[in-house]
Amino acid sequence: xxxxxxxxxxTRTKQAFQPLDPQNVRLYLCGPTVYDRAHLGNARPVLxxxxxxxxxxxxxxxxxxxxxxxxxxxxxxxxxxxAATGRDIREITEETVAWYHDDMDALGADRPDHEPxxxxxxxxMIAMIETLITRGHAYEAEGHVLFDVRSFPEYGRLSGRSVxxxxxxxxxxxxxxxxxxxDFVLWKPSEADQPGWDSPWGxxxxxxxIECSAMSxxxxxxxxxxxxxxxxxxxxxHENEVAQSCxxxxxxxxxxxxxxxxxxxxxxxxxxxxxxxxxxxxxxxDRRIAGEVIRYVLLSTHYRKPMDWTQGKADEARDILWQxxxxxxxVEPAAAPxxxxxxxxxxxxxxxxAIAVLHRxxxxxxxxxxxxxxxxxxxxxxxxxxxxxxxALDSQSAFKDFDQIxxxxxxxxxxxxxxxxxxxxxxxxxxxxxxxxxxxxxxRMSKAGIELLVRPTxxxxxxxRIAEDLLx
RNA sequence: GGCGGGUUGGCGGAGAGGUUACGCAGCGGAUUGCAAAUCCGUGAAGACCGGUUCGAUUCCGGUACCCGCCUCCA
Numbered sequence: 001x002x003x004x005x006x007x008x009x010x011t012r013t014k015q016a017f018q019p020l021d022p023q024n025v026r027l028y029l030c031g032p033t034v035y036d037r038a039h040l041g042n043a044r045p046v047l048x049x050x051x052x053x054x055x056x057x058x059x060x061x062x063x064x065x066x067x068x069x070x071x072x073x074x075x076x077x078x079x080x081x082x083a084a085t086g087r088d089i090r091e092i093t094e095e096t097v098a099w100y101h102d103d104m105d106a107l108g109a110d111r112p113d114h115e116p117x118x119x120x121x122x123x124x125m126i127a128m129i130e131t132l133i134t135r136g137h138a139y140e141a142e143g144h145v146l147f148d149v150r151s152f153p154e155y156g157r158l159s160g161r162s163v164x165x166x167x168x169x170x171x172x173x174x175x176x177x178x179x180x181x182x183d184f185v186l187w188k189p190s191e192a193d194q195p196g197w198d199s200p201w202g203x204x205x206x207x208x209x210i211e212c213s214a215m216s217x218x219x220x221x222x223x224x225x226x227x228x229x230x231x232x233x234x235x236x237x238h239e240n241e242v243a244q245s246c247x248x249x250x251x252x253x254x255x256x257x258x259x260x261x262x263x264x265x266x267x268x269x270x271x272x273x274x275x276x277x278x279x280x281x282x283x284x285x286d287r288r289i290a291g292e293v294i295r296y297v298l299l300s301t302h303y304r305k306p307m308d309w310t311q312g313k314a315d316e317a318r319d320i321l322w323q324x325x326x327x328x329x330x331v332e333p334a335a336a337p338x339x340x341x342x343x344x345x346x347x348x349x350x351x352x353x354a355i356a357v358l359h360r361x362x363x364x365x366x367x368x369x370x371x372x373x374x375x376x377x378x379x380x381x382x383x384x385x386x387x388x389x390x391x392a393l394d395s396q397s398a399f400k401d402f403d404q405i406x407x408x409x410x411x412x413x414x415x416x417x418x419x420x421x422x423x424x425x426x427x428x429x430x431x432x433x434x435x436x437x438x439x440x441x442x443x444r445m446s447k448a449g450i451e452l453l454v455r456p457t458x459x460x461x462x463x464x465r466i467a468e469d470l471l472x
Numbered sequence: 473g474g475c476g477g478g479u480u481g482g483c484g485g486a487g488a489g490g491u492u493a494c495g496c497a498g499c500g501g502a503u504u505g506c507a508a509a510u511c512c513g514u515g516a517a518g519a520c521c522g523g524u525u526c527g528a529u530u531c532c533g534g535u536a537c538c539c540g541c542c543u544c545c546a
Contacts, residue, residue: 033544
């Protein structure tokens with residue numbers, strides 16, 4: 001059996017992965033709060049986990065892995081969005097969930113086994129909060145229920161902070177009813193116009209952190225194998241989850257391995273609305289950057305390193321995938337991926353290493369295809385982005401589609417070439433060729449004949465214009 | 473202030489205490505009427521200072537610079 005090594009934030013070391021139950025390897029990833037399109041950074045943990053799950057299914061069997069990723073569909077940001085737009089909360093969350101699915105599907109990420117919504121687990125959250133109160137880890141104050149961090153000596157362990165240090169830093173919300181400034185909200189009261197549920201503490205709604213503790217326990221049990229998310233969630237979100245879950249289920253251990261991915265930057269800077277470099281996955285797809293190109297770029301940096309999204313990387317990824325697509329066209333994938341791909345992934349999800357292996361498989365397209373598909377690249381039917389979309393460009397033309405233009409051009413060029421060969425005057429042929437290559441077309445002239453190939457940089461409108469001149 | 477990440481050849485980006493990462497770009501050659509395609513070949517690195525070692529880009533310590541978290545942003 002392949003030994004998988006993962007860097008566990010909890011222990012700060014890379015260690016061999018030992019499932020609690022090899023018959024059912026269980027993972028939880030913190031999903032999105034559904035009030036808007038997912039931005040590019042949101043995609044990173046999704047892809048990291050997608051690759052991890054593929055690897056685990058390969059090693060332990062497809063039916064022996066349970067992957068849970070939640071939707072947070074009760075949150076003050078959602079309320080704010082509803083208030084700002086006058087729309088119904090449910091309508092917003094449903095729409096955003098559908099967007100999220102569309103966008104992550106486009107990146108080739110498989111859907112998790114369970115995608116629980118917070119609003120469907122309110123009962124479990126209330127029960128968990130009651131348990132925490134009973135066990136002396138939480139208290140009610142002015143309609144709120146707060147977690148008492150001083151009741152959990154381990155608090156701060158995961159993120160490597162001590163409560164006292166954090167208070168010294170003193171950037172915590174001040175609330176007069178808190179026993180300790182670090183205490184965080186498990187339940188808070190709702191106004192009449194805010195979403196709320198009846199509870200022992202009045203009508204209210206859950207705090208953010210309790211959602212993940214309740215949903216993971218409901219679907220995976222009080223202890224499971226791997227919990228992940230962006231490094232920015234390590235504190236406070238994951239720290240608070242640990243506190244809640246460990247105190248509600250003493251001795252259970254909660255998540256065995258914690259996996260945190262580093263952050264994503266854009267052109268060397270943090271992605272932010274104020275810098276104007278903020279964009280969503282959908283923005284990129286709309287700019288005709290293919291989902292698998294985005295996936296390639298995100299997987300080409302190891303998950304524990306800061307990742308920089310640049311246009312240059314997207315261009316390079318596009319060219320490589322284009323080449324691989326041509327290479328594997330009409331090829332049946334090999335039965336299994338190259339062992340070195342598995343080996344690279346087993347070594348703390350070394351996706352750049354796995355991609356390097358792919359580069360060495362150009363002489364074996366079937367193996368390249370099987371290996372690329374293992375990490376979600378070159379998926380069947382994922383080559384839409386390579387196809388010419390001439391109809392969208394010009395409905396006036398005599399040509400029905402771009403392939404027809406290419407065929408006509410090819411014949412015409414062959415004529416011009418034959419004349420040039422006879423007269424030894426290549427000027428006209430060279431001009432035509434220069435025009436076409438200028439429009440991004442690849443012109444191959446060999447003894448066998450002339451071949452015109454579309455490249456990622458082909459400007460169809462320009463080619464069409466040249467064709468009209470040449471064929472007139 | 474506290475906690476954490478990064479610094480590798482022109483660019484991107486890994487592994488490994490001593491033997492080629494890999495890709496892109498470049499350069500040389502083959503091929504071609506020509507070539508932007510293809511094929512063959514090829515130069516180029518490890519922020520800085522010190523330590524451990526026979527030997528460090530790889531381990532340890534320090535310095536510098538960049539970045540993130542500590543504000544329910546992955």
